[in-house]
Amino acid sequence: MAINVSECQAVKVIAVDGSIDGKTAPEVQGEILPAVAGIDRVILDLSQVDYMSSAGLRMLLTLYRQFQARKGRIALVGVSEEIQDVMSHTGFIGFFALADTLEEAVALLEGTS
Amino acid sequence: MIEGTDRIDYYPTHELGGYRARAGRPIPFGATLVPGGVNFSIYSTHATACTLVLFEKRASEPMAEIPIPSAFRMGNTWSIMVFGLEYEEIEYGYRFEGPWDPEAGQRFDPRVIVCDPYAKVIGGRDTWMGDPEWDRPYPHRSRLAFEDFDWEDDKPLEIPTEDLVIYETHVRSFTRHPSSGVKAPGTFAGLREKIPYLLDLGINCVELMPIFEFDEWENSRRNPETGETLVNYWGYSTLGFFAPKAGFAATGKYGMQVDEVKALVKDLHRHGIEVMLDVVFNHTAEGDHRGPTISFRGIDNKTYYMLTPEGWYYNFSGTGNTLNCNHPVVRGMVIDCLRYWASEYHIDGFRFDLAAILGRDQNGAPLANPPLIESLAHDPILARCKLVAEAWDAGGLYQVGSFPNYGRWAEWNGKYRDDLRKFLVGAEGGVGALAQRLQGSPDLYWYRGASASVNFVTCHDGFTLCDLVSYNGKHNESNGENNNDGANDNNSWNCGAEGPTNNEEVNALRSRQMRNALALLLFSQGVPMLLAGDEVARSQGGNNNAYCHDSEISWFDWTLVDANAGLLAFTKRLIAFRKAHPVLRRSHHFVHRDDAQVGLPDISFHGTQAWRPEWAGWSKALGVMLCGAYAPGGADDDVYLATNTYWEGLWFDLPRPRAGRRWHVVANTGMAAPEDAFDLGQEPLLEDQDRVLLGPRSVLILVAR
Numbered sequence: 001m002a003i004n005v006s007e008c009q010a011v012k013v014i015a016v017d018g019s020i021d022g023k024t025a026p027e028v029q030g031e032i033l034p035a036v037a038g039i040d041r042v043i044l045d046l047s048q049v050d051y052m053s054s055a056g057l058r059m060l061l062t063l064y065r066q067f068q069a070r071k072g073r074i075a076l077v078g079v080s081e082e083i084q085d086v087m088s089h090t091g092f093i094g095f096f097a098l099a100d101t102l103e104e105a106v107a108l109l110e111g112t113s
Numbered sequence: 114m115i116e117g118t119d120r121i122d123y124y125p126t127h128e129l130g131g132y133r134a135r136a137g138r139p140i141p142f143g144a145t146l147v148p149g150g151v152n153f154s155i156y157s158t159h160a161t162a163c164t165l166v167l168f169e170k171r172a173s174e175p176m177a178e179i180p181i182p183s184a185f186r187m188g189n190t191w192s193i194m195v196f197g198l199e200y201e202e203i204e205y206g207y208r209f210e211g212p213w214d215p216e217a218g219q220r221f222d223p224r225v226i227v228c229d230p231y232a233k234v235i236g237g238r239d240t241w242m243g244d245p246e247w248d249r250p251y252p253h254r255s256r257l258a259f260e261d262f263d264w265e266d267d268k269p270l271e272i273p274t275e276d277l278v279i280y281e282t283h284v285r286s287f288t289r290h291p292s293s294g295v296k297a298p299g300t301f302a303g304l305r306e307k308i309p310y311l312l313d314l315g316i317n318c319v320e321l322m323p324i325f326e327f328d329e330w331e332n333s334r335r336n337p338e339t340g341e342t343l344v345n346y347w348g349y350s351t352l353g354f355f356a357p358k359a360g361f362a363a364t365g366k367y368g369m370q371v372d373e374v375k376a377l378v379k380d381l382h383r384h385g386i387e388v389m390l391d392v393v394f395n396h397t398a399e400g401d402h403r404g405p406t407i408s409f410r411g412i413d414n415k416t417y418y419m420l421t422p423e424g425w426y427y428n429f430s431g432t433g434n435t436l437n438c439n440h441p442v443v444r445g446m447v448i449d450c451l452r453y454w455a456s457e458y459h460i461d462g463f464r465f466d467l468a469a470i471l472g473r474d475q476n477g478a479p480l481a482n483p484p485l486i487e488s489l490a491h492d493p494i495l496a497r498c499k500l501v502a503e504a505w506d507a508g509g510l511y512q513v514g515s516f517p518n519y520g521r522w523a524e525w526n527g528k529y530r531d532d533l534r535k536f537l538v539g540a541e542g543g544v545g546a547l548a549q550r551l552q553g554s555p556d557l558y559w560y561r562g563a564s565a566s567v568n569f570v571t572c573h574d575g576f577t578l579c580d581l582v583s584y585n586g587k588h589n590e591s592n593g594e595n596n597n598d599g600a601n602d603n604n605s606w607n608c609g610a611e612g613p614t615n616n617e618e619v620n621a622l623r624s625r626q627m628r629n630a631l632a633l634l635l636f637s638q639g640v641p642m643l644l645a646g647d648e649v650a651r652s653q654g655g656n657n658n659a660y661c662h663d664s665e666i667s668w669f670d671w672t673l674v675d676a677n678a679g680l681l682a683f684t685k686r687l688i689a690f691r692k693a694h695p696v697l698r699r700s701h702h703f704v705h706r707d708d709a710q711v712g713l714p715d716i717s718f719h720g721t722q723a724w725r726p727e728w729a730g731w732s733k734a735l736g737v738m739l740c741g742a743y744a745p746g747g748a749d750d751d752v753y754l755a756t757n758t759y760w761e762g763l764w765f766d767l768p769r770p771r772a773g774r775r776w777h778v779v780a781n782t783g784m785a786a787p788e789d790a791f792d793l794g795q796e797p798l799l800e801d802q803d804r805v806l807l808g809p810r811s812v813l814i815l816v817a818r
Contacts, residue, residue, distance in 0.1 A: 022201035054259060054369050055201050061263065089302035089363045091376030095263070 003031045008043065008102045011109060012036065013077075015045035020056030029059050033066075040072035043105045047078025057092045064095050073097070075105040123148050125196050130179040132167075137185060137192030142449065143231030143355065144257055146200060151257060154192035155207060155229060156442060157413040159219055162210040163191040166226050166251075170202050170236065173250060175226075178208070201368070204236055204254035205229070209412055215402065216424045218415035226251040227411040230446060232353045233258035233453075234371060235326040241285065241299065241360035242344070242663070245330045253328065253352050253407055256368065260457060262375045269461045270387050271497050272317060274523065274640060275564040275698045278688055279389065280316040281572055282645035283347065283667065284324060284361045290668035297363035301370075301377045308384050310674075314648060314681075315688035318387040320464055322573055323348040324374070326356040329663070331398055336593045343593055343661035347573065349466060350398040350432065352407060354450040378459050387461035389499060390454065394447050395470040395506065400433035401426045409436075416442055419477055427477050429470050431507030438471045444485045447471075452494045462499025464525070469502075469510040472517055479510055483517055490519035501525060501567055514557030518565065526554055526566045526639065533570050534581065534604035537630055539758040539810075544732045547756070548718060551737055553638030555702045564700045566639035570630045571647055574600070576657045578647035581605045582626040583612060588655030591666065599658030612655060624650075625810055628683055628782040628789060629756070632812040635687040636754050638699055648684040649673035679786030686790040690779055690814070693793050696744035696752060703743070712771050713751065715743035723768040733759040734807075738768050741817075750774070751817040757807045765805050770817030776802055779816050783808025 001018030014032055018024065036042050044060075046052075052060075060076075067074050075097040079087070087093035099105035125133030137152045145152045153165055163186075167177040181191045206228055211221030228235060232255035238245075246252070288295045288303030295303040304319075311319065327348040334343050348358065362370035378388050397417075399410050402425065409417035419427040419435040426434040437443050454460045465471060472483035489500060504516040504524045513527045529550050536543035549556045553563025571578045576587075585607045589599045608626060609619040627650060634641050645651075646669045653659050659667050674681060691697050703716040718726035719736030727734060734757050741749030751770040757763045762783075767776060777796035782789055791797065796816055799805065807813050 022199050053201055053367065054372070058259060058261065085296065086364050086367060086369065089297065089300075089305075089376065090369050090372035091262075091379060092372070 001027065003028065005035050009106045011041050011043055011106050012039055013043045013045055013102060015048065017048040019051040019053075020049055020059065021051065021053035022055040025053075025055045025059040029063065032063065040067070040070065041109045042067070042072070043075050043077055043102060043109070045077045045102070046080075046083070049083065050080065052083050052086070057087065057090065061092060061095060073109050075099055075108050077102055077105045120148070123150070127182070129182070130177045132177060132179060132198075133196040134179065135194045137194045139187045139190040139192045141231075142190075143229060143233065144205065144255065146257060146259070147194060150194050150196035151198050151200070152192065152194045153205070154190055155231075155412070156190050157209055157211070158189045158416055158442075159413055160209040160211040160221065164208040165193060165195070166206045166208060167198070168204040168206075168251070168254065170204055200257045200259070204256050206251055206255055207412070218420045218424045220406070220410050220414040222406055222411055225406045225411050227406065228253050228353060228408040229255040230353065230408055230412065231355055231449070232256065233260075233355045234368060235353045235356040235359070236368070238326070238328055238330075239359045239365045239368070242329055243360070253326070258371050262372060264375070264379060264459065267379045267382050267459060269455070269459050269497065270382055270385065271461075272387055273700070274499055275700045276692075277318045277387070277499075277640045278316045278691065279318045279320050279567065279640060279642040280311065280314070280645055281320040281322070281642055282669075283322040283573065284358070285346075285663070286667045287645060287669050289663075290665070290670050292671040293669070294671065299361070300363040301361055301373045302363040305377045305380050308380060308386070311386060312384055313685065315685055315692060316643065317385055318389055318461070319381065320389040320391060320642065322391050323351070323393055324358050324361060324390060325354055325393070326352045326358050328352055328398060329360060334593065336591060338593070339591060341591070341664065344663055345661070346663045346667060347660040349393050349660070350396070351393050352398050354394070354446070355453055375458055382459065389462040389464055389501070390460055391464045391466060392451070393466040394436055394438060395467040396430035396432045396434050396436055401428065404433060416440055419473070419475060429473065429477060429506050429508030429510075430467055435470060435477070437475055438485050439474055439480065439483060444488065447485060448488055448492060451489065451498075452492065455494055455498050460498070462501065464501040464503065466503055467506040468516065469504055469506040469512050470508070472512070473510070477508065481517075486517050486522065487519055490521035499523065514554070518561060520561070523565045523567055523640065525572070526557070526568055528557060529554060529566065529568045529637075529639070530570055530572075531604060533630065533633060536758060537626060538604065538606040539733055539760075540604075542730045543758065544726075544735045545728055547633075547735060548726075548737070551633070551637050551754070552703055552716065553699070559702065562700050563638035563702060564640060567642050568634060568637050568639045569642040569644070570634055571644040572642065573644065574658070576603055576605055576655075577644060577651050577653055578627050578630060579623070579650040579652045580655050580657070581630070582623040583607055583652065584655040585611060586655075587657040588612075589658055591656065592658060592661055599656075603657060622810065624680065625782050627680060628780075629810065629812045631684055631687055632754075632780055632782060632814060633756065635691045636697060636814060638697065641691070643684075645669060646673070648681050649677040650680055679789070682787060683780070683790045686792060687780060689793050690816075694744070694749055694752060694816070695746055696739045696741050696749040699743075699745060707740075709742060711740065711742040713738070713740035713742070715740055717768065719755075719765075719768055721763055721765050723766045733757060734763055734765070736765060736768070738770075740771065742771070752779075753815040753817070755805070755807055755813045757809065757811050760809050762806055762808045765807055765813075767803055767805060767815075774817035775799070776815040776817050779814040781811065781813045783811035783813070
């Protein structure tokens with residue numbers, strides 16, 4: 001599991017590579033939280049995430065709630081169809097803005113801000 | 114601020130089996146996530162020792178066995194807090210030591226790892242009909258559940274009981290058919306995708322056949338004639354009362370069934386639809402003395418089961434064993450379970466399978482004041498849940514109309530089903546019985562009101578509506594029991610040919626008979642319940658006990674929605690009519706008087722002549738008029754229903770509605786679709802306000818405005 005931080009049109013992009021499960025979720029969260037301190041918009045690039053367990057989804061929702069509390073927004077990019085299905089079946093998907101590309105994600109965040 | 118992890122008692126005090134641990138908390142029972150660890154607690158009166166067994170998920174052999182120190186035992190409970198466990202990656206169970214003395218009711222076997230009765234997730238049947246791995250030790254494994262679902266502002270809907278229109282379905286059957294068009298057929302998620310259909314139909318409560326974890330492979334076998342695998346499809350055989358059925362979840366393979374069920378409930382609620390669960394507390398999946406030890410038998414056999422003085426299992430459920438529901442500990446488990454589903458899953462109501470068993474004492478004798486049923490009626494968390502009893506059992510206790518109710522319990526009205534069916538086929542004496550059923554069965558529920566009566570003509574047990582009018586006898590050969598299983602008293606009539614036919618006259622009559630049943634059901638006081646698929650004439654080929662068929666026999670064929678669009682439209686219109694007219698949904702019985710002097714009594718009966726009902730046994734005609742002034746709220750239209758089960762048409766003289774109102778036609782099953790029913794507000798004026806000709810075996814509904 002690896003995490004890479006970059007920017008797209010002045011929006012911070014955090015790309016995760018690997019599985020997000022009970023073992024790695026706290027790690028991912030621990031890396032993301034300092035990286036997003038003080039900013040109100042972020043894109044999570046999950047195109048290199050092949051598996052996300054229940055604990056992974058819960059980590060995402062926790063992030064979402066933390067952002068929501070400070071009126072921030074998160075967009076997810078490149079979520080695999082299988083993970084999207086799981087998110088949809090379990091109701092998690094309703095909390096997130098999903099986009100296929102980084103550009104779309106930026107537009108989403110700007111459109112809704 | 115003090116964080117949860119800062120509590121001074123969440124630190125280990127012991128090192129046991131390589132794990133950091135401390136004395137647990139005896140309550141709540143089950144496995145509960147605590148900061149840094151898991152609290153395990155389990156009860157047994159007769160055990161002498163208890164070992165917590167931990168597995169890596171799906172591993173054959175345990176990764177740890179932790180004998181719970183006797184210092185951690187409090188009363189008859191063993192509890193231990195274990196730290197550093199991967200919540201998602203472990204499975205757990207217990208070994209109990211204690212006497213093996215069947216005659217004394219004791220069946221401890223420390224060789225067997227048993228499942229926690231309070232397990233909130235059970236692994237082992239993660240996907241429907243997945244490889245059961247017959248040789249695997251400890252096949253049904255307790256797992257941990259996250260209990261942090263984000264409900265936002267959802268809560269149970271608390272729709273008044275009398276306003277419900279219940280729709281009974283099997284989760285898998287509803288969308289398993291290839292024609293369903295959903296992404297995850299046969300699952301909770303699939304059902305959720307069909308919410309638009311339910312909304313369009315107009316129902317406001319789904320009643321789900323068992324969704325507690327069960328083993329579809331239980332008693333599985335091959336049908337010797339067809340080679341088809343027969344399974345425990347319905348699931349009236351619970352492995353664990355707190356765990357949802359993983360095989361019904363698209364996400365079961367990821368262990369996320371808990372969230373999937375909650376997402377379904379939340380979405381149904383968002384669309385105004387309640388969720389009622391069919392719960393089976395009368396027995397478990399362990400069968401009799403020949404059955405497997407899965408959980409209860411190996412934990413405290415004598416507590417959990419009703420036993421004869423010789424230690425054999427009483428069998429009031431017809432399935433081998435009987436849960437000892439009125440033992441105080443078992444009663445506590447049942448109450449904990451229902452509270453859990455109500456509070457954690459936001460379930461709106463429960464239908465209790467073979468509920469008469471819940472009123473038997475520990476020797477099987479019926480109790481006058483059964484403590485479990487009373488406790489449920491007065492429970493603070495369940496206070497606004499619907500409680501519905503299937504008020505009979507397989508041991509011959511039949512309590513329809515007399516189930517101990519404490520002003521709370523409703524019943525599946527089996528008399529309603531029987532009398533409606535007899536009336537529909539024109540049986541002698543049918544008119545008098547029908548009059549009671551249309552009124553909400555005051556003969557049965559005279560002091561409880563109409564909302565105590567859940568009315569139905571069909572349910573999962575027995576013929577579908579289409580088969581009720583297509584078969585004289587059951588055709589259960591494919592169940593592999595020589596057609597000996599299933600009910601024989603179906604009160605059905607095939608209308609002139611057994612099974613499918615090209616005879617147009619027969620088919621027209623069947624079509625009419627189905628509409629007659631639906632019209633009477635949706636006009637009756639009390640709570641109507643429809644069997645899923647009856648609105649599109651779903652057939653099971655005459656099988657009236659399809660408990661073992663994971664096949665087209667059981668599945669909802671969605672091509673019928675188009676093929677039988679006329680019947681579907683009729684059903685929708687009648688449901689809409691019911692929902693628009695509170696006079697059909699009174700909670701109190703009629704008094705048969707005009708107390709407010711509005712010009713009509715609240716209810717009046719009629720025959721072919723107005724105000725002259727024919728109650729004689731041979732009579733096949735009945736009219737009933739309800740005065741809208743006596744509707745809840747007092748401002749409804751007058752309505753009139755006439756029914757003719759004679760094989761020829763009959764002229765009915767119409768009673769006059771209140772002054773200034775004229776009769777309009779809501780439905781007439783004697784007419785072909787789409788003239789058989791009309792949309793709200795579009796009901797055509799009846800030309801002749803004094804008489805109407807009602808065709809053979811037909812029902813007419815009028816509204817006066």
